[in-house]
Amino acid sequence: MKFFIDTANLNDIKEANDLGILDGVTTNPSLMAKEGITGQQNILDHYVAICNIVDGPVSAEVISTDFEGMVREGEHLATLHKNIVVKIPMIPEGIKAIKYFNAKGIKTNCTLIFSAGQALLAAKAGATYISPFLGRLDDVSTNGLDLIAQIRLIYDNYSFNTQILAASIRHPMHIINCAELGSDVMTGPLSAIKALAKHPLTDLGLQQFLADHAKGNG
DSSP states (O other): OEEEEEOHHHHHHHHHHHTTTTOOEEOOOHHHHHHTTOOOHHHHHHHHHTTTTOOOOOOEEEOOOOOHHHHHHHHHHHHTTTTTTEESSSSSHHHHHHHHHHHHOOOEEEEEEESSSHHHHHHTTTEEEEEEEEHHHHTTOOOOHHHHHHHHHHHHHHHHHOEEEEEEEOOHHHHHHHHHOSEEEEOOOHHHHHHHTTOHHHHHHHHHHHHHHHHHHO
């Protein structure tokens, strides 16, 4: 499973990349705003800065909701860096845009997926990735992992090449569960990724090893 980090914070991206397991980055307008990045040119420059840190796909989101606007924005985003993946919302105009970009050889990430039907449409249109938001489904008393499993089954039934990018990851068990279900990619905060390395028995074992070494070596 590929590991993406979902942030616009350059320090978090650098730290995740330094772990040696980072495969890509996802961002969105909310994450940009959280980092105080405003103004179209500043946002574009920030995408390039992210691409210069991690050698992998970097999802850059369009803000238009009409086909022509998405195409215009997406084509410009794709010129910024070879690693840019154009992030398109799951709406009818977005499906049209995904089909257009697929024909042009431009990679896309269909975002805001909340149903298997939406995932099926995106795959039919040729999306490179689809982003089902499992954490947000959990927030409304719906099991987001069930959606991941359903999409995996459908994609395997018809040999779709679209990759399942599990989004809205909230904690390390989301990552483990998505790996068990066969999600191609996960994207989440640095805290969830780092939490995979933690276990109390590891801490206790290391503490004991160091204590025993100290006793035997003065």
